[in-house]
Amino acid sequence: MSVAQSDKAGGLRRWVSLPILFSFAVFGTMPLWIETVGLYQYIGLEIVIWVIFALGFNLLLGYTGLPSFGHGAFLGIGAYAFGVTQFHVVDNLWLSLLGAILVTALLGGVTALFISHRRGIYYALMTIAFGQIFFFIAGKWTSVTGGEDGLLNIQRLPVELGVVSLDIDDVRALAWFAFACYAVIVILLWRLVNSPFGKTLKAIKQNESRVSFLGYNVVLLKWAAFTISCGVAGLAGALFAMAQQGAYIQIMSLQWSGTIVLITLIGGGFVSFWGPVVGVILYFVARDVLGAYTETWLLWFGLMFMIVVMFKPDGVAGIWVDLGKRLKREPAPKPATLPAE
Amino acid sequence: MDLLYSLIPHLLNSIALGLLFALVALGFMLIIGVMEVINLAHGSFFALGAYFALAVIAPDGGLPFEFMQPFYDLPDWPRYIIALFVAPVFVALAGMVLELCLRRTYGADPLYGLLLTFGAALVIEELIREVWGSSEYYLPVPRDISGGFIAGDLIYSTYRIYAAVFACGMIGLLWLFLNRTPYGAVIKAGAHDSEMVRALGYNLSRLRLLVFGFGCALAGIAGIIMAPIWGIRPVVGVDAVIPAFIVIVLGGVGSFWGAVSAGLMVGLVVGMTAAFATDWSLLSMYLLLLLVVTFRARGLAGKASVLER
Amino acid sequence: MALFEAHHLQKRFGDQVVLEDITMSFEANRLSGIMGPNGAGKTTCFNVLTGRYRPSRGKVLFDGEDITGLPPRTIARKGIARSFQTMNLFDEFTALDNAILALPEVRAKGFNVFHDLAANSEAQDRAAQVLARVGLHGREHVQASDMAYGERRALEIGIAVAADPRLLFLDEPTAGLGSDATAGLAELIQELRRSTTIVVIEHDMRFLFGLADFIYVVHWGQVIAEGAPDLLQQNEWVQNSSLGAIRTIGESELA
Numbered sequence: 001m002s003v004a005q006s007d008k009a010g011g012l013r014r015w016v017s018l019p020i021l022f023s024f025a026v027f028g029t030m031p032l033w034i035e036t037v038g039l040y041q042y043i044g045l046e047i048v049i050w051v052i053f054a055l056g057f058n059l060l061l062g063y064t065g066l067p068s069f070g071h072g073a074f075l076g077i078g079a080y081a082f083g084v085t086q087f088h089v090v091d092n093l094w095l096s097l098l099g100a101i102l103v104t105a106l107l108g109g110v111t112a113l114f115i116s117h118r119r120g121i122y123y124a125l126m127t128i129a130f131g132q133i134f135f136f137i138a139g140k141w142t143s144v145t146g147g148e149d150g151l152l153n154i155q156r157l158p159v160e161l162g163v164v165s166l167d168i169d170d171v172r173a174l175a176w177f178a179f180a181c182y183a184v185i186v187i188l189l190w191r192l193v194n195s196p197f198g199k200t201l202k203a204i205k206q207n208e209s210r211v212s213f214l215g216y217n218v219v220l221l222k223w224a225a226f227t228i229s230c231g232v233a234g235l236a237g238a239l240f241a242m243a244q245q246g247a248y249i250q251i252m253s254l255q256w257s258g259t260i261v262l263i264t265l266i267g268g269g270f271v272s273f274w275g276p277v278v279g280v281i282l283y284f285v286a287r288d289v290l291g292a293y294t295e296t297w298l299l300w301f302g303l304m305f306m307i308v309v310m311f312k313p314d315g316v317a318g319i320w321v322d323l324g325k326r327l328k329r330e331p332a333p334k335p336a337t338l339p340a341e
Numbered sequence: 342m343d344l345l346y347s348l349i350p351h352l353l354n355s356i357a358l359g360l361l362f363a364l365v366a367l368g369f370m371l372i373i374g375v376m377e378v379i380n381l382a383h384g385s386f387f388a389l390g391a392y393f394a395l396a397v398i399a400p401d402g403g404l405p406f407e408f409m410q411p412f413y414d415l416p417d418w419p420r421y422i423i424a425l426f427v428a429p430v431f432v433a434l435a436g437m438v439l440e441l442c443l444r445r446t447y448g449a450d451p452l453y454g455l456l457l458t459f460g461a462a463l464v465i466e467e468l469i470r471e472v473w474g475s476s477e478y479y480l481p482v483p484r485d486i487s488g489g490f491i492a493g494d495l496i497y498s499t500y501r502i503y504a505a506v507f508a509c510g511m512i513g514l515l516w517l518f519l520n521r522t523p524y525g526a527v528i529k530a531g532a533h534d535s536e537m538v539r540a541l542g543y544n545l546s547r548l549r550l551l552v553f554g555f556g557c558a559l560a561g562i563a564g565i566i567m568a569p570i571w572g573i574r575p576v577v578g579v580d581a582v583i584p585a586f587i588v589i590v591l592g593g594v595g596s597f598w599g600a601v602s603a604g605l606m607v608g609l610v611v612g613m614t615a616a617f618a619t620d621w622s623l624l625s626m627y628l629l630l631l632l633v634v635t636f637r638a639r640g641l642a643g644k645a646s647v648l649e650r
Numbered sequence: 651m652a653l654f655e656a657h658h659l660q661k662r663f664g665d666q667v668v669l670e671d672i673t674m675s676f677e678a679n680r681l682s683g684i685m686g687p688n689g690a691g692k693t694t695c696f697n698v699l700t701g702r703y704r705p706s707r708g709k710v711l712f713d714g715e716d717i718t719g720l721p722p723r724t725i726a727r728k729g730i731a732r733s734f735q736t737m738n739l740f741d742e743f744t745a746l747d748n749a750i751l752a753l754p755e756v757r758a759k760g761f762n763v764f765h766d767l768a769a770n771s772e773a774q775d776r777a778a779q780v781l782a783r784v785g786l787h788g789r790e791h792v793q794a795s796d797m798a799y800g801e802r803r804a805l806e807i808g809i810a811v812a813a814d815p816r817l818l819f820l821d822e823p824t825a826g827l828g829s830d831a832t833a834g835l836a837e838l839i840q841e842l843r844r845s846t847t848i849v850v851i852e853h854d855m856r857f858l859f860g861l862a863d864f865i866y867v868v869h870w871g872q873v874i875a876e877g878a879p880d881l882l883q884q885n886e887w888v889q890n891s892s893l894g895a896i897r898t899i900g901e902s903e904l905a
Contacts, residue, residue, distance in 0.1 A: 014766045067452055114635065121379050121455070125586055126634070129627045132583070136624045195763040196756050203751055206740045213700075214752050214813060215726035216760065224761075254579060258381075258459055265456060299467035306460040310445045313453050 014194075015187055019274060027051075027182060031175045039288065042243070045175040047284050049239045052178075052185050054264050054276035056232025061261065062269035062276070063193060064225045065205030067124040069257050070131020074230045076138060076252035078104045078237020083151040083247050084144060093157035100238035101231050107134070108230020109223070116223040119208060128254060135252040150248035154241045168242075178239050185232060192228070193273060201225055259283075266305050268317025275317040282316065350497050351616040352609075357501040357570075359608020360508035361563050363601045365581050366588035367515060368559030373594055375528060375552045378443060378454040383560050383585065384578025385465035386432050390561025391568040391577065392473055393428035395480055403473055417483040428565055429558040435465075436557025440550050462578070469575045480568035487569070504566050511562065512601060519597065528552055584611070587630045651714055653678040653847055654699075654730075654817055659708035661691075661698050668694045670871040672708070676817070676864075681839070681848045683862035685855060691871040692851050693735065696821050699849075700732045701725040712817070731815035733806045735822040735851075741795040745786055745805055748794055749777035752812035777812060784808040784838060800831045804838075811842065818842065820850045824857055832857060 027048055034044040053075055060066050078100045085099030086092075115126040138145045145151055156174055159166040168174045192198050200221055203211050212218045241247045250256065267279025283301070290297035312318055365387060372380050396402040398420050400413050412420070439461050446453040486503040489496050519525035527543050538545050563581065571577055584607050591606065592599030610629050615622035652675035661669040668691050676682045686692050697703045699710065704719040711717065717725055731752075740748050750756055750773050759765045767773070778790055784804045789797065794805060803823065810818055823839070824832050832854070839861055842848060852858040858865065859879045867875040867882070875882060 014764075014769070065452075067455070114631065120451070122590070124455070125590055126631075128583070128586070129630050133624060133627050133631075136627075140620060192763050194768065195765050196759045196767055197761055197763055199747070199751060199767055200760065203740050203743070206742055207738055209702075209722075210734075210738045210740070210809075211751075212722045213702075213726055213732060214809070215723050215754070215757050217723055221760075254583075255576075258463075262456070262459065262463075296467050296471050299464055299471065302460050302463035302467060306442060306457055306464065309453055309457045309460060310442055313446070313449065 053236035070127035072257035073134035074233035078234035079241035079247035082238035104234025105231035112226035268315030272317035355612025357505035359605035363604025368556035384582030387564035388578040390564030397424035432561030433554035440553035686868035729816035732819035
């Protein structure tokens with residue numbers, strides 16, 4: 001009998017990796033140093049929130065290869081659901097967060113029922129249609145969403161931990177809380193993509209029909225990927241509502257949904273788990289740095305994106321992966337783990 | 342009877358809308374047919390057409406006034422007709438530039454082509470903001486085709502009837518081009534058989550360049566015709582490209598009359614809801630799409646296509 | 651009763667009838683072949699048998715159970731695996747990962763998110779064994795897209811074998827292979843048939859006549875002849891049809 005070395009190491013290694021610890025070190029300390037590098041607390045908070053969202057989105061886009069051009073809608077649904085829960089149901093942070101996640105996952109799950117047997121451009125188109133329907137409803141259902149004005153005065157509810165109650169009203173405190181959410185989500189998603197489930201999603205991206213000929217329920221897997229990413233979007237939406245102290249319809253627009261795809265891919269979501277993280281940081285820093293010099297920073301960002309697609313379609317992470325390959329040169333074929341006979 | 346009678350103007354408006362949607366969709370479809378690229382920037386070319394026409398016709402349209410002044414002194418019809426020819430040519434040129442960029446994505450996952458055109462849409466929209474600003478413009482049209490007239494007890498918009506007739510004419514010309522000229526036959530054979538295109542002695546790269554430019558020009562023409570109805574804003578393209586998308590799915594890729602009839606259908610649904618339930622006009626076409634696609638997985642024509650890859 | 655039976659299958663696409671009337675049965679532990687000229691409907695026939703297309707008419711039985719029109723995944727779970735004529739690999743995965751994904755025990759863990767595939771040495775060992783069987787020993791960690799054509803062909807079969815099927819369909823396994831590689835493939839199939847029931851589609855008659863226990867000849871969407879290879883040589887219809895060439899090739903091979 002042979003036992004692979006990694007079997008013993010199991011335990012913790014199964015849940016975290018070196019890049020995860022590195023990201024903890026960066027995002028976890030960010031509120032301490034972000035002002036000294038010339039940025040400000042709010043952008044750090046925004047980055048962490050959008051990273052959560054983009055990581056969840058990439059489960060769908062990068063791992064399963066399903067281009068959803070309507071995902072901004074679910075971010076918005078999460079934000080509204082968070083506000084509605086705290087206004088009308090219970091003003092407890094945990095329950096409001098749970099409400100946001102469940103409502104978003106539920107609506108995502110229903111949407112996924114209609115689209116999961118599709119792929120490619122049809123998939124993109126159907127997600128546009130659903131995104132627009134949600135956008136439309138949010139705009140018209142004024143009694144719940146506040147319509148064009150938005151849902152105002154959403155509270156940054158205190159974090160109740162049984163004995164203590166931590167106040168996160170201050171942006172810096174909220175940033176710590178967002179980081180805690182990030183830590184949970186990144187560990188869960190990392191586990192997910194390294195389970196047979198994640199492997200199968202990757203296989204679906206490459207060759208959907210072969211996966212079904214291997215006996216997997218492709219439609220169910222695609223449904224699950226969409227629903228999970230919507231649940232994550234719900235959490236990000238709730239955090240965003242807290243950050244903005246309100247929920248607004250703009251993030252549900254088609255433009256935003258497209259921009260999310262762009263952000264995820266420019267970072268390299270197709271080739272790396274960390275692609276969307278790189279993309280989000282790039283986007284927000286570009287917005288602030290380029291935005292300080294020129295009104296039309298989006299023009300330059302768009303051009304940059306076009307150049308990336310033309311010359312390095314795998315995005316920033318693709319460059320990283322190529323560098324890694326070149327450094328390692330041709331990896332010597334590892335001895336097969338055949339059982340000793 | 343009275344109700345039906347009062348519907349006529351709305352019906353005419355809807356038909357005009359539907360034919361213009363069909364025109365946008367047909368250009369979109371030509372590009373899919375030959376390059377297998379979903380051109381998300383198609384709406385931007387629609388907007389560009391309107392802005393270019395604005396620049397040619399209107400004194401406040403962005404061109405240096407002193408330089409253009411003799412031209413602005415011309416009567417309205419010649420100015421309009423010149424714009425109708427010049428603007429699409431410039432749109433086609435812009436489209437060709439995008440096609441040159443797209444060449445790097447041929448043969449790769451079609452998603453990359455989609456993304457590149459999305460980036461292009463972003464860039465074009467920002468360029469428009471840079472040149473013309475974010476405020477809304479109206480495209481002046483010759484007095485003969487503006488305003489309205491009364492027939493029976495009903496008011497008809499002259500311009501919309503003109504728009505419908507113009508779109509009909511364009512669709513007819515396009516059909517003749519595709520079905521009665523050798524070049525049209527090659528375009529119809531399209532990407533399914535690039536070997537054949539070469540065997541027939543056509544230069545594939547040039548064909549792609551021209552078809553992309555031509556498809557964008559069709560969007561640009563539709564943009565010019567639509568401008569007096571919708572107004573000209575930097576984001577106006579999105580309002581055109583989404584219906585075109587829906588038309589393609591409903592009508593099926595590669596079906597000329599499928600696109601025209603689906604265009605009319607979308608136009609009727611949007612136009613009628615706009616007339617009687619304004620709040621719902623945005624939503625109606627999506628509901629139509631969901632309805633049709635839920636029951637007929639591949640739209641009305643029911644053919645498999647590049648959209649499914 | 652045979653392991654797999656197809657009764658009076660018909661397949662139409664629109665008004666075009668591709669399969670007229672196909673009746674076949676594949677006995678357990680035998681190697682059956684389907685042959686015919688290009689465009690005879692072989693691949694459509696295969697796609698109907700393995701559940702990719704639903705037949706317009708007719709019935710498919712596996713182990714006595716009616717599986718007509720079931721989706722591919724259900725048919726796969728019943729123990730039928732297939733390879734594809736046009737390569738159908740997971741190009742971004744290593745050969746090992748390609749095979750791992752096909753293992754029924756990995757599939758059973760489909761939604762178990764606590765399972766760590768990278769640490770599952772049993773699955774890795776099983777997959778490596780399968781790869782060794784199809785001649786890819788030492789190539790486990792090569793990415794599928796980086797492999798040579800012949801290796802990719804072998805992996806294509808390896809994925810189907812890894813599913814540990816009771817019935818294995820191979821769609822034109824020799825397509826694009828040179829004579830050496832074809833000989834190697836024949837050896838591999840000889841080895842596989844000892845443990846599995848196999849059905850092979852081929853247009854390479856020499857290859858099929860050397861391997862099969864029983865052969866169906868498909869032409870014009872129908873079975874025009876059937877029988878053991880040596881009996882089939884004598885069949886008048888086969889000799890007179892455009893497939894008459896079999897005779898000369900087959901005889902020299904089997905003599």
